[in-house]
Amino acid sequence: MTTTNEIADKIAAGNGLTKAEAKGIVEAVFKAIADAAASDAETSIPGFGKFKVKASPEREGRNPATGEAMKIAASKKLAFTPAKALKDALNK
DSSP states (O other): OOOHHHHHHHHHHHHTOOHHHHHHHHHHHHHHHHHHHHTTOOEEETTTEEEEEEEEOOEEEEOTTTOOEEEEOOEEEEEEEEOHHHHHHHTO
C-alpha cells in the first residue's frame, strides 16, 4: 500500500521540493478531484484515467438476518476508469 506521505516523498525527492511542499501539492490534487466529484464533474488525467460520479438508484433489498424486505437508499459513488496506457503498463 502506498500512502499520501510516500507519494509526497517521491515527488519531493524527484523535483527538489521539501516534503511539506510536496505533501501540499498531493493534497491539493486530491482536493481538486473531490471538489469536482462533489459537483458531479468528471476529472480526467491523461495517461492515468478518469474519476467519475456514478449514481445508484433506490432499490429493494433483504435484511440477511431476518429476510425482511427493506428499501436501500439511492447513493453516489466515485468510480475510476484507468486509461489505456495505465492498463497496458499493468499488463506487461
